[in-house]
Amino acid sequence: MIAIAAVLALLCPLFTRMLCPELTLVRPNFQKKPIPAATGLSFLLPLACYPPLWPAIAFGVLGLADDLWGDRTVGGFRGHLKSLFSGKPTTGALKLFGGGAVALTYAGFLFPHKPLAVAVAAGVIALSANTLNLLDLRPGRAFFGFSLLWLPALIVAPLTFTDLWPLVIVLMIEWWADARASAMLGDTGSNLLGALAGIFLVQSLPLIGQAVLVVLLLALNLAAERLSLSAVIEKTRWLHWLDRRLGVR
Template sequence: MVFWFLLFIIPLLVSILTKNFLMKIIDKPVCLKENYKKNMIPVCGGIIFAPALFVSVIIFNILGYNIRYQSIILPALTMISFVGFIDDVLGDRNVRGLKGHITMLFRSKPTTGSLKALSGFLIAFFISFNLARNNIMELAFDTLIIALFTNFLNLMDLRPGRCCKAFIAISLFFLGIAKGKLAFLVMLLIILIAYFPDDLQAKVMMGDTGSNVLGMSLGIASVVIFGFYGKVITLILLILIHLLTEKYSLTALIEKNRLLNYIDMLGRKGEK
């Protein structure tokens, strides 16, 4: 009972302090980019996620608690956040989509997006390998699921609050079937609470710095809780989503669906 109380209160307090500290640092011209309304706002607001998680885990360790998978999750999420930060600040917006960045990589014209894709795959492999899976097929499945989940949340970060809402919905579903295995996901969910209002009000964009962390954490959660058939279904869904978004605008698809559009607009004051 004490552990679960701390699991809520510690990440919340740490994330509030981290946000107040880091938001002042990123409010500089190099971190300002145009959002979808052409307003200049900080593009890497998700920079608070990895440090807040890191500090929270340290506090738990000091108190005598070990967070399951922490030796794998902390370096992986920190690294993918760093790669996302590079893409947010130095990224070339002329190349679009996962396919476009991979194509440029094979043409020996690497972009920050191709760096992110390659790094995401390598980090996903690192995670999968260290989770001590039983065979090569499972290792391959886990790597692909984590890598694609990472990019999926990145695809969602195109409107205020959208990525946050997607993470909240999926993480709550995972936590409902996880049977206490995903303390790290609870911590990230609480950390997101401190950040969510600013994103929803378009004061800051999460950027790849944050969406990479959220996406990779969902990928890790899915490979931890699902068996073989669950992973097959998850991988198929992720592949279909990526194929769909390569051909169609995700925002346009959401706007055409009444329920999805309602959820997408929820809390976004002053917008139609």
């Protein structure tokens, strides 16, 4: 299984570059250059070799629906809910409710008969997915956010990730492409990686650690409803300095 995953890890980025034009998933980046816009597809097949991580695939598929058919004029929780209640459902609302259902179902399997643990774990997974979606506006940001989210799990349970090296190969390939602004993760990738980080966290951290994360991630997501994260980064000196080192600007 790991050998198959390793082969897929090398071939999937190439296959994705061929597939994106066929799916009309070539979009202008922030520099107005047309590039593959859903390279998160590269992670789908390698992840299929790791059944405990399959919920992340579901988040990736929901993100793919948004990449293919999403309305970019509607954004944020409020925007998608307002459109839904006005009779105009969006793919963002599909991600909101579909992702929530996936997260709750997975958390229910992890923590049966523990409703509080289920609610907190589902919150970690769903909010992690949306957080990376919010960050994925400039090269390198989403991958940096993924690294920060993964770090606590990596510290607490390093041996848990020893068999994931094929997935790390894909991460390195796509991180390099994303940082150079030659490819975009799209919602496919940002939602998948965010959910993946959330899964790592709920599998590794105690309930109190997960609860702290939920509070922090919820605060960030609610703040993003009113503020532009990119504007905050530009105006905050140390964030601006760090951001310039994550990728092409």
